Amino acid sequence: MAEDRTRRVTSSLIKPLIAIMVLACLFVGGFLVVTQYYSDTLFESVEKEYRQGLINTVSVARNIIEPTLAKVRSGEIGREEALRRIRPVVRAMTYEDRNGKNYVFMSSYDGIMLVQPYEPEREMTNQWDLRDVRGTYIIRELVRAAREHPEGSFVRYYYYTLPTVHDVQEKLAYVVGLPEVGSYIGTGIYMSTVLNDQRRIVTKIRHVSIWLLILFLVPVCVAALVILNRNRRLLDEKESRARAEKGLAESEAKYRSIFENSVxxxxxxxxxxxxxxxxxxxxxxxxxxxxxxxxxxxxxxxxxxxxxxxxxxxxxxxxxxxxxxxxxxxxxxxxxxxxxxxxxxxxxxxxxxxxxxxxxxxxxxxxxxxxSEEALRTSRLQLSQAMDLASIVYWEVDLPEEIFVFNDPFYAFCGTTVEREGGYRMTREEFAARFLPPEERPLFHRMVEKNRAPENAARLPADFEHRIIRRDGEVRNALARTRIVRGDTGEVLKIYGAVQDVTDRKLAERALVESEEKYRNVVENSLIGFYIVQNGLFRYVNRQFCEIVGYSYDEIVDRLGPLDITHPGDRDMVAENIRKRTAGEAERIEYDFRTVRKDGKVVNLRVIGATTLFQGERVPSGSIIDVTREKTLEDQLLHSQKMEAVGTLAGGIAHDFNNILTALVGYADLLRISMSDETLLAYVDQILSASQKATDLVRGLLAFSRQQAIILNPVGVNSIVRRTEKLLRRLVTEDIEVKISLAPEEIVITADTTQIDQILFNLATNARDAMPGGGTLSIETRAVELTEEFRHLHGYGQPGRYALLSVSDTGVGMDRKTGERAFEPFFTTKEVGKGTGLGLSTVYGIVKQHDGYISLYSEPGKGTTFQIYLPVAKGAGREEEALPPVVEGGHETILVAEDNEMVRELICQVLARYGYTTVKAVDGADAVSRFRKAGNVDLLILDSVMPGMNGRRVYDEIQKLRPDIKVIFTSGYTRDVFLDKGIGDGDFNFLQKPILPDVLLKKVREVLGDNGNTG
Missing domain, CATH: 3.30.450.20 (PAS domain)
Incomplete structure (x- = not known):
């Protein structure tokens, strides 16, 4: 029985086991077939998943900036404004995916990297030639993909995984074109990430295969393996669900970041x-x-x-x-x-x-x-109202819609009203039919079509003359002055016109033609040259024309044309202006050109050109005026204005530098007074010497800006040259010979000797640089008399006696064009780093500050000569040597108001050292407040330039509290005292920075002891 039961059990188990084994074999075989297929498609499916992720990320970025792109397409904003808005939006789109930090990048079609969040140093640089390790031009490939497939395209290349780690891996990028702004955006992923996921999946497949193999080899464990396999499937499902939930969370975090960081x-x-x-x-x-x-x-x-x-x-x-x-x-x-x-x-x-x-x-x-739109509307409304108030006859035409818009003065000019015409707008055809004569309508339509073309509209504004038929039937002549408005691509959008009634002028012109003989008499006796040109030759010129160009009537008429007497450099311009009038493109024109007289002299002429009916043909004509002297004066005025502008800048710099020098010189002087060590005193003297040189430099800047109150004394020109001769010889090189020729008698001028020294040093330096191979530097002085004839000939020079200081060299010289710019600030022909361009400008400023004149003569290869005219002093005596002042102290209380802390502390320390009590104030308001509190102040020392309240305003406020208060004003230069800061309307005690301690103490003692001058 037991054996039968065992046999039955065994029999009952054999069939299931055989079935299980058969099923296991079939399963393994099928699994191997499926695995092979799955392995073939695995890489594609995983890569497809990552591709879709890239598409989703770039699509989100594209949708966020879509409103801005829409505004570009509609023309509401331009490309540059759109890029300015888009760049910060894209830069904010950094996110974290399951592989770490990632970002959206942006570049223009011409290779400029616009957004690179993790490599900001690349932004706004041209990456057009960036290659990967295989030689692929990365940016070019991305641009090509974006241009050919603006809806989106993938590109593969090799790139660093991190900016600081040179680990090159294959990268897959997805880009979308933005043709509206000539750019593209995109993001990417490294293929190693995809491969790692694939390896993990293949590993799982191998694990399953091992379990199936065990199931096949150990059939007795089928039940356990089934349970284990079921549990494993449940675990795999749980892990898969966990991964899905994690991916969903990461995706949500990524889009949450975009949502939170969007601008x-x-x-x-x-x-x-x-x-x-x-x-x-x-x-x-x-x-x-x-x-x-x-x-x-x-x-x-x-x-x-x-x-x-x-x-x-x-x-x-x-x-x-x-x-x-x-x-x-x-x-x-x-x-x-x-x-x-x-x-x-x-x-x-x-x-x-x-x-x-x-x-x-x-x-x-x-x-x-x-x-901005409201401001524009207000501006247009104000302009419209102003035009109505001024009764300006005005129209405009919208070329795309071909709609004319008029104003009330235009309708009044046409003898009608807006009510009668049915509004201010009408089509081009309606305007022509209502107000233009039939014979002029085709010409009008051609004019409008001609102005559509950008190449023709470029010549606008221009005059357009036509006739108007008023509503009462009267025909009037109108002259329209037009201008255009262009679109972003250069196309003409609108034409504006201001209309003038020229009927009377036209009648006068016809009357002028009918009285030709009378006109000829006027023209022949005119001081203006008149001419008529036909077929490229002069057909008529008047007497004055012949005098201007130096040819006789017979030498000009029918023999010479305008180009024959025109300077070669101006022939193209003259030929074009004649062509315009000949072709009817311009009836009236005005321009300047140079002509070459018969004697070879070049003169500047101004032409007012028109067209004239001559022998039945409308030909170019006009008048000419010799404007040579006017051109010279204009050039001098322009040069003067340039010098004034740059001088103002130099003066401001020097003023601020004086505050620094005040502290430097003052503290060094205090150090010298307090020190007994001879060695250290020598060091202090060196500091003071260097400070004095800096002070002279500042004075030079202020002299250049003509804002420095120069120290004028009677001085001989010869003595100045003798004193500087030794330094000048050291300044030039050994191969340059210095020749000095002085006037027989001393010429006394009123001048600042330091400034005249500066002139000699600057001109000697220029001469040295102009003679690199050696040469001769000549300095000459002599007395001259300037006359009215001299001024008329040269265009400068007040009549009187002058000291002439000439500085010449035998160097390379300069051409006329360079010479005209020689005195311009910062203009230099030297290499970068070898010249500031301020040397001759400084000389010019010093000469003008001394009421003098300077001229330059130079030829290439023949050297250069500078001639400086300085007025001779009237009744000037010799300056006596002054004894050093005796510095005295006191016990009075002094309020010091100075916004520069170093200067304020220096002044207070000097005063305290000599027994004075000081009250410090950091600005004007603080000074008034501290004066009220102190009560017993004997003297004010006020900086003329302070924040909030300047020195004069502080003094006025304190004077209300105590009218007899005494004051000393300080400043870095004197111009702000007398002009800019309102201190020039009274007689005041004044100290110019940098302030030496002994000068300060002397002035304080002088003012406190002067009962007659309280301010």
């Missing part, structure tokens, strides 16, 4: 008017600290948010009717009650029943744009 406001709201959610950008637009605060506060947007409640109704109606709105502009209240303009793009989201669940969309702050 565009994003919102959700209910149809009833409650804000359901929003990103930080939206809360910032509305003035709330956080989105949560905004959601809690905004429960009824119609009442709380919309400045115009009706806008909410229109917004909701549009969403309910068409399901979306784009570019909806409205005004919102911010949290603090201020208003902000916004552009809203939104859509209605419906539930499963088709009812609107909520609204969602983006909000852009357009307050600045609205302000």
């Amino acid at each position: 565009m406001g994003i919102f959700q709201s209910s149809p009833e008017g409650r804000v359901l959610g929003g990103n930080p950008a939206f809360s910032r637009i509305l003035g709330y600290a956080t989105p949560e605060e905004m959601v809690e506060a905004l429960t009824d947007v119609t009442r709380q948010l919309y400045v115009t409640p009706g806008d909410r109704a229109r917004f909701r109606g549009a969403l309910e009717q068409q399901g979306y709105v784009e570019g909806f502009e409205t005004e919102f209240y911010r949290k603090d009650g201020t208003k902000v303009w916004a552009s809203v793009n939104a859509r209605a989201v419906k539930d499963s029943d088709g009812n609107i669940a909520y609204y969602e969309g983006t909000v852009e702050n357009i307050t600045e744009r609205k302000r």
Whole structure:
């Protein structure tokens, strides 16, 4: 029985086991077939999953910037403005996927890297030639893909996994073109990440195969293996579900990052008017600290948010009717009650029943744009009103729509009204039919079509003359002065015209033609040259024309043309102007050109050209005026203005530098007084010597700017040259010979010797640089007398006696063009780093400050000569040597107001050292306050330039409290004292920076002891 039972059990187990083994074999065989197929398709499916992830990321970025691109397509904003808005949005789109940090990059079609969050040093650089390790041009491939497939395309290349780690791996990138702004955006993933996922899946497959093999080899464990296999499947399902949940969380985090970091406001709201959610950008637009605060506060947007409640109704109606709105502009209240303009793009989201669940969309702050538009509208309205008030006859034409717009003065000119014409707008055909003679209508239409072309419109503004038929039948002549407005691509959008009634002028012209003989008599005796040109030759010229060009009438008429007497450099311009008048493109023209007289002299002429009816043909004619002297004077005026502008800059720099020098010189002087060590005293003397050189440099800058109060004394020109001769010989090289020729008798001028020294040093330096191979430097002095004839010939020089200082060299010289610019600030012909371009400008400034004149003569290869004219002193004596002042102290109280801390502390320390009590003030207001508190102040020392209140205003305020208060003003230069700072309308004690301690103490003692001068 037991054996039968065992046999039955065994028999009953054999069949299932055999069946299990057969099924296991079939399963393993099928599994191997499926595994082989799955292995073949595994890489493709995994890569497809990652590809879709890249597409989703770039699509989200593309959708966020779509409103801005739409504005570019509509022409509302330009490409540069769009890029300025898009770049920060794209830069903010960094995210983390399951492989770590990732980002969205952006580049232009010409290779400029616009956005690279993790390699910011590459931004705004040209990466066009960037290659990978296999020689592929990365940026070029990305640009090609974006151009050929702007909807999206994949590109493979090799790149570093991290900017600082040179581990090159294959990268798969997905890019989308942005043709509206000539750029593309994209993101990518390294293929090693895909391969790692594939390896993990293959590993799992191997594990399953091992278990199946064990099942096949150990049939007795089938049941356990089945259970184990079922448990494993459950575990795999759990892990798969966990991975899916993790991927979902990562995806949600990525899009949450985009949502939170977007610069565009994003919102959700209910149809009833409650804000359901929003990103930080939206809360910032509305003035709330956080989105949560905004959601809690905004429960009824119609009442709380919309400045115009009706806008909410229109917004909701549009969403309910068409399901979306784009570019909806409205005004919102911010949290603090201020208003902000916004552009809203939104859509209605419906539930499963088709009812609107909520609204969602983006909000852009357009307050600045609205302000600009309002300013433009106001400007246009003011212009229109001004034109109406001035009764300017005006029209404009919109070329794309071919609509003319007129104003009331135009209708008045035409003898009609806006009511009669049915409004201010009409088509081109209506205008021509109502107001133009039939024979002029084709010409008018050709003019409009001609001005459409950019190459023709480039010559506008231009005159257009035509006739007008008034409503009463009278025909009037009109002259329209036109200008154009272009679009972004250069096309002509509008033509504006101001119309002038020239009927009387036309009548006068006809009368002038009829009285030709009378006209000829006037022309022949005119001081203006007249001419007529036909077929390239002069057909008529008057007497004055012949005198200007130096030819006789017979030598000109029918023998010479305009180009024969024109300077070669101006022939193209003259020929073009003659062609325009000959072709009828311009009836009247004005320009300047150079002519070569018969004697070879070049003179400047001004032409006022027109066309004249001559022998039945309209030909070029006009008048000429010799403007050679006028050109010379204009050039001198322009040069003077340039010098004045740069001089102002130099003066400001020197003024600030004087504050620094005051502290440097003052403290060094105090150190010298307090020190007994001879070695250290020598060091201090070196500091003071260097400081004095810096002071001289500042004085040079101020002399250049003509803002330095120069120290004028009678001085001999010869003595100045003798004193500087030794230094000049050291200044030049050994191969340069210095020759000095002095006037027999001393010539006394009133001058600042330091400034005249500066002139000699600068000119000697220039001469040395002009003679690199050696040569001769000549310096000469002599007395000259300038006359009216000299001034008429040269264009400068007040008549009188002058000391002439000539400095010549035998160097390389310069041409005329270079010589004309020699005195311009910062102009230099030297190499970079070998010249500042201020040497001759400084000389020019010093000469002008001494009421003198300077001229230059030079020829290439023949050297250069500078001639400086300085007025001779009238009745000047010799300056006596002054004994060093005796420095005295005192016990008085002095208020010092100085905004520069170093200068303020120095002055107070010097005064305290000599027994004075000081009260410090950091600015004007502080000075007034401290004076009120101190009460017993004997003297004010005030900086003329301080924040808030200048020195004069401080003095005026304190003088109200105590009229007899004494004052000393200080400044870095004197011009602000007498002109700019309002101190020049009284007689004041003044110290110029840098201030030496002994000078300060002497002036303080002088003012405190002077009872007659309180300010």
